[in-house]
Amino acid sequence: MNYKPTIGTSINDLNTPCLIIDLTNLEHNMNHIKEFYSDKTSKLRPHSKNHKTPAIAHLQINTGGTVGGVCASKVSEAEVMVDSGIKSILITSEIVDVNKIRRMNLLAKRSEINVAIDDFNNAEEISKQASQENVNIGLIIEIETGMNRCGVQTPEMALNLAKSIINLPNITFKGLMSHQTINGVPHLEERSLEAHKTIAKVIESKELIEQNNINVDIISTGETWSYDVAASIPGVTEIQGGSYLMMETDYHYMSEFAYSAKILATVTETPDSNTAILNVGMKHISTLKGVPIIQFPKSCEVVSMNTISTTISTNGIDVGIGDQVILLPSQQDAMVSRWNEFIGVRDGLVETIWDITARGCIS
Amino acid sequence: MEKLLYQSPGIKKYDLDTPALMVDIDLVDKNIHTYHGIAATKHVSVLPYPSIHGSLAITKRQLNAVNVLPSICCNSISEIEAFQSLNVSNVILKNTPVTPSQAKRLSVLTKIINISIVVTHQRHLEILEESLGELTTSVGILLHVNCGDMISGIQNKEQLKSMVDTIKNSKKFDFIGLSTEFSEYKTYTGINPLIDASATINEPNDIEIQYMRLLEFASSVQVSEYLSIVVFGENNINTLPDTNIITAIVAGCYTIPDINTLKSIPQLIISASVLSQIISKAPSNYIVIDSGHKTYGTDLGLPTIYRDPSRPFTGYLNPEKFSAEHGCLSFPAGNAADIEIKSKIELIPQSMELCINQFDFMRFITNGIFTGYMPIVNRGQFS
Numbered sequence: 001m002n003y004k005p006t007i008g009t010s011i012n013d014l015n016t017p018c019l020i021i022d023l024t025n026l027e028h029n030m031n032h033i034k035e036f037y038s039d040k041t042s043k044l045r046p047h048s049k050n051h052k053t054p055a056i057a058h059l060q061i062n063t064g065g066t067v068g069g070v071c072a073s074k075v076s077e078a079e080v081m082v083d084s085g086i087k088s089i090l091i092t093s094e095i096v097d098v099n100k101i102r103r104m105n106l107l108a109k110r111s112e113i114n115v116a117i118d119d120f121n122n123a124e125e126i127s128k129q130a131s132q133e134n135v136n137i138g139l140i141i142e143i144e145t146g147m148n149r150c151g152v153q154t155p156e157m158a159l160n161l162a163k164s165i166i167n168l169p170n171i172t173f174k175g176l177m178s179h180q181t182i183n184g185v186p187h188l189e190e191r192s193l194e195a196h197k198t199i200a201k202v203i204e205s206k207e208l209i210e211q212n213n214i215n216v217d218i219i220s221t222g223e224t225w226s227y228d229v230a231a232s233i234p235g236v237t238e239i240q241g242g243s244y245l246m247m248e249t250d251y252h253y254m255s256e257f258a259y260s261a262k263i264l265a266t267v268t269e270t271p272d273s274n275t276a277i278l279n280v281g282m283k284h285i286s287t288l289k290g291v292p293i294i295q296f297p298k299s300c301e302v303v304s305m306n307t308i309s310t311t312i313s314t315n316g317i318d319v320g321i322g323d324q325v326i327l328l329p330s331q332q333d334a335m336v337s338r339w340n341e342f343i344g345v346r347d348g349l350v351e352t353i354w355d356i357t358a359r360g361c362i363s
Numbered sequence: 364m365e366k367l368l369y370q371s372p373g374i375k376k377y378d379l380d381t382p383a384l385m386v387d388i389d390l391v392d393k394n395i396h397t398y399h400g401i402a403a404t405k406h407v408s409v410l411p412y413p414s415i416h417g418s419l420a421i422t423k424r425q426l427n428a429v430n431v432l433p434s435i436c437c438n439s440i441s442e443i444e445a446f447q448s449l450n451v452s453n454v455i456l457k458n459t460p461v462t463p464s465q466a467k468r469l470s471v472l473t474k475i476i477n478i479s480i481v482v483t484h485q486r487h488l489e490i491l492e493e494s495l496g497e498l499t500t501s502v503g504i505l506l507h508v509n510c511g512d513m514i515s516g517i518q519n520k521e522q523l524k525s526m527v528d529t530i531k532n533s534k535k536f537d538f539i540g541l542s543t544e545f546s547e548y549k550t551y552t553g554i555n556p557l558i559d560a561s562a563t564i565n566e567p568n569d570i571e572i573q574y575m576r577l578l579e580f581a582s583s584v585q586v587s588e589y590l591s592i593v594v595f596g597e598n599n600i601n602t603l604p605d606t607n608i609i610t611a612i613v614a615g616c617y618t619i620p621d622i623n624t625l626k627s628i629p630q631l632i633i634s635a636s637v638l639s640q641i642i643s644k645a646p647s648n649y650i651v652i653d654s655g656h657k658t659y660g661t662d663l664g665l666p667t668i669y670r671d672p673s674r675p676f677t678g679y680l681n682p683e684k685f686s687a688e689h690g691c692l693s694f695p696a697g698n699a700a701d702i703e704i705k706s707k708i709e710l711i712p713q714s715m716e717l718c719i720n721q722f723d724f725m726r727f728i729t730n731g732i733f734t735g736y737m738p739i740v741n742r743g744q745f746s
Contacts, residue, residue: 002441003468003746015440015465015746049688073688074653076365093653093688094642096705099380103369118645119704149689150643150651268461269483271514279458282662283720284745288687307663307716308438308458311514321486322461334687337657338720340743359743360365360723362658363380 005343009350012324014343016266017280019335021246021342023351025258026056029245030063032256033227037065042231045090045220047242049073050333052358053342054084060245061086067238069112071220075100076361082111084357090140090220091115092177092240094150096122098129100363105133114138114174114218118152123165130170138174139165140218143205145178145198155205162209175218176209178202179240182225185253195226196233203235224251248332250289261336262295263327267319268309276300276319278327281308285327286334292327300325337362365723372735376728377707381640382654384722385709386737389729390634391421391618397630398600398617399430405603408611410455410593413446414438415615415716417739418725422449425618436593436613440468441744443476453477455505455542455593455613459487465746466494469502479503481542483516488529488536495535503539504530505593506584510543510576520583527584540591540610541581545573545599547627570602581608598627621715622667635725636669636709637718639690641702649683649691650702659710660717661685668692669709676702682710 037043046060048070057070069088072078078089107113117123117139130137141158144151152158166173180198199221206216222230222239230239246261265280285292294300299315329335344352402409410432411425434453437443443454459482460466509516517523530536597614616624619635643651659666665682680692712718725737
C-alpha cells in the first residue's frame with residue numbers, strides 16, 4: 001500500500017517530493033477566466049493535456065468562461081475525459097492510425113468529437129471509419145502559423161482541403177485551428193501584435209473558405225499568452241488555454257494568474273554553508289523550458305539537476321537537512337504527466353487528493 | 364492511467380498504438396548475461412536497481428542471473444513498497460529519509476523487509492535514531508563516501524570515522540559497509556551542460572583516481588571482508604579496475620540500455636525502444652511524429668532513431684526539435700517522397716529512466732510479436 005496523506009495533514013508533514021496544488025490560486029485563475037470571458041463572444045476551451053485530471057476539467061467548465069468542453073492532445077486523453085462525462089472534445093493532434101481513429105469514433109457515440117487534420121487521406125480514413133460506426137466527427141483544419149510543425153501552410157491549401165472533405169460522409173467540416181508560441185517577456189502590445197500577425201493567417205483562410213460558400217463555424221486558436229488579445233480578434237470563436245490554470249515560470253509575465261501547481265521537496269544534504277541538495281530531480285520536474293525556480297525559501301537558486309536530485313545555492317539563507325523547499329516549474333504540463341496525483345492544499349492543510357487519471361495516456 | 368482495452372497479445376509490434384514502449388525480453392536476457400559477465404571479470408557482483416526500469420519481470424530476471432546479490436536498490440520508500448512482492452532478502456534504500464514521517468514509514472517496512480540505508484551525513488543518523496522507534500531488528504547502514512568530485516557524500520575520513528562511531532554506539536544500526544558513486548563526468552559548473560548548450564561537457568573522470576580514494580576511505584575505517592563496498596555508476600563497468608574490494612555495482616539500465624549506456628557499454632544491444640508514428644508531412648523540412656518530451660523525457664537530450672534496414676527512411680531522418688507532445692524529424696531535401704503518414708518508427712531515449720516514468724506499461728515483444736503488457740510498478744512512486 002503506497003503512501004497518501006490524510007485530509008487535514010499539514011503541508012509541513014507531507015512526505016516529499018510531492019506535487020501540490022494550491023486550491024486558492026487554482027480558483028483565482030479559473031475565476032479570472034470566468035470574468036474575462038463574461039462579455040466576450042469567444043470563450044476558452046481549456047486544454048486537458050495540462051492537468052490530465054477530469055476533476056479539474058469539470059471545475060474549469062463549471063466555473064465558467066468556457067465553451068463547455070475541453071481540448072485533448074491524444075485519443076487516450078480524450079477517452080478519460082469522455083468517461084468522466086465531458087460532452088465536447090477537440091483533439092488537437094492529427095489522429096492518423098486506423099485503430100486510434102476507431103477508438104476516437106467510438107467516443108463520438110457519447111460526446112461531440114472534433115479533431116485536427118492537415119491531410120485529405122486522413123480525413124477520408126476518418127470518414128470511412130465514422131460511416132462504419134454510424135457517428136459524425138467534426139474536422140478542424142490545422143493551419144501552420146509559425147511552429148513549423150503540423151498544419152497546412154497556406155490559406156489556399158486550407159481552402160483546397162476544405163473543398164475536398166465537405167462531401168465526405170459522416171464528417172462535418174467545422175472550422176480551423178492554429179497554435180503558436182511567443183518568446184521572451186513580451187508586453188501586452190507585443191503579445192497583441194504577435195497574436196494578430198499569426199492568427200491573421202487563420203482569419204484569412206476562414207474568409208477565403210467562406211467566399212467559396214463553405215461555412216466555418218469554429219476558429220479555435222490562441223493559448224495562455226494570447227488568451228486576452230486573441231479574444232479581441234474578430235472571427236475567433238474559442239481560445240485554447242491550458243497553462244494559465246497552474247502557471248509556469250515561462251509565463252511569469254502573466255501576473256494576473258497565480259502559481260498553483262508546485263513541487264514540495266526536502267533538503268537531504270548540505271555539503272557546505274552555501275549549498276543544499278534536494279530530493280527532487282528531472283524525473284519529477286521537466287526542464288523542457290529551463291530549470292525550476294525556487295519559490296521558498298526566497299533567494300535560493302538551482303545550480304544543477306540530475307534525474308533524482310537537485311543542487312541549489314542557498315545564497316546565504318540558513319537551510320538545514322529536513323527543511324522543505326517549494327519549486328515552480330518552467331513548464332507544467334510536462335511536469336504533471338510525471339506524477340500520479342495532485343495533493344490539493346489550502347491554508348497549509350491538505351483538502352483533497354486528485355488522481356491524475358490520464359497520466360500515462362499518451363497514445 | 365492507461366487503459367488496456369484495445370490491443371491484445373499476438374499482434375505485430377508495428378500494429379501497436381503509439382507511442383509504445385517496447386521491450387524485447389530475449390534481448391533483455393542477453394544484456395543481463397553480457398553485463399553480469401563483464402562484472403564477473405571485474406570480480407564484482409551486480410546489485411539490481413529496478414528504480415531505473417520499474418519492472419518486476421525484469422528485476423526477477425536480474426535476480427535469477429549469475430553473479431548477482433539477492434538484494435535490490437530502491438530510490439524511495441514508495442518504491443520499496445512497490446517492489447515488496449519480489450521477496451528479496453534485503454533492500455538498499457538509496458535516498459535517506461530525512462523527515463520523521465518518512466522515517467516512521469520506513470520503520471513499519473523494517474518489520475517485514477530487511478532494509479539497509481545509504482547515509483551521507485551525520486544528521487541522517489540522528490534523524491533515523493530519533494524516528495525509528497522500538498525496532499525489533501536493527502537497520503543496516505551504508506556510509507556513502509565522495510570519491511570523485513560529486514557534490515553528495517561524506518567528504519573526508521574524519522567525517523567517516525565519526526559516523527562509524529555513531530553507528531557502533533547505536534543499537535538501532537548495523538554498519539554494513541561503504542557506498543560511493545563513480546562519476547562519468549566531472550561535476551558541472553553551472554547548469555547541466557546537457558540542458559544549457561552554452562556550457563561544455565568536461566572530460567571523463569579517471570576511475571582509477573576515484574578507486575584510490577575509495578581504498579583510502581575503506582582503509583581508514585578498516586572495512587573487513589564481512590562488510591560491503593557498493594558502487595553506483597553502472598556505465599563505468601568497463602573501466603572499473605580488476606579488483607576485489609568492490610562487492611557490488613548497482614545497475615539497472617543495462618537491461619534496457621538508453622543512448623548513454625549504449626555509448627558507455629558497447630557490448631550491450633538495443634532491447635527497448637519507443638514506437639512512434641508519423642502524423643504529418645505538412646512542413647517542408649520536417650516530418651512530425653506523435654511523441655515528444657512527454658513520451659521520451661528529453662531533459663538529457665533528444666532520442667536517437669533506430670536505423671531499421673527494412674525501412675530505408677529511418678536511415679536519413681534526424682531528430683531536430685521536440686515539444687511536449689510532438690517530435691520533429693528533419694530529412695535531406697527531396698527525400699520525403701518515400702515517407703508515408705502513418706508509418707511507424709522506433710527511437711531510443713537518451714535517458715531510459717526519464718522515459719520509463721512517462722509510461723504505465725511496457726509492451727513485451729518476442730520475435731516482432733507483442734506478447735503482453737508489463738506494468739511499470741514504480742511509476743510516480745517518489746516519496
